[in-house]
Amino acid sequence: MADDCIFCKIAAGEVPSTKVYENEMAYAFEDLNPMMPVHTLVVPKKHYRNVADELPADELAALFEAVRAVAALKGVDESGFRIISNAGADAQQTVDHLHIHVLGGDP
Ligand code: 5GP
Ligand code: ZN
Numbered sequence: 001m002a003d004d005c006i007f008c009k010i011a012a013g014e015v016p017s018t019k020v021y022e023n024e025m026a027y028a029f030e031d032l033n034p035m036m037p038v039h040t041l042v043v044p045k046k047h048y049r050n051v052a053d054e055l056p057a058d059e060l061a062a063l064f065e066a067v068r069a070v071a072a073l074k075g076v077d078e079s080g081f082r083i084i085s086n087a088g089a090d091a092q093q094t095v096d097h098l099h100i101h102v103l104g105g106d107p
Pocket of ligand 2: 001002005006007008009046047048096097
């Protein structure tokens with residue numbers, strides 16, 4: 001766990017969150033400030049800064065399995081959804097723990 005990383009603490013259950021889904025390597029929870037009716041964050045349980053970091057294949061597979069599960073659980077797998085992962089300062093990444101926004105629903 002990275003020191004003082006809020007998403008490490010959320011994934012470890014040390015800071016409360018509204019859990020949507022988890023598997024062995026990934027954890028999904030509701031964004032604190034939803035921008036869309038569906039706005040869930042998917043994070044690896046291990047700390048990576050963003051998608052510019054090199055992730056092992058099993059971590060990537062678990063992350064995208066969780067994205068698919070979230071879309072199905074939130075009921076947007078058929079209607080459609082968007083994923084966004086901000087990486088670095090120019091993308092205005094505000095939490096330096098890799099996260100994928102899953103956005104969907106009628107805006
Ligand atoms: P970024 O701008 O880094 O891509 O997105 C960070 C996201 O994390 C934002 O949408 C923000 O609302 C969300 N967020 C920041 N801190 C917390 C928190 O403590 N709990 C939850 N559930 N979401 C958070
Ligand atoms: Zn972290």
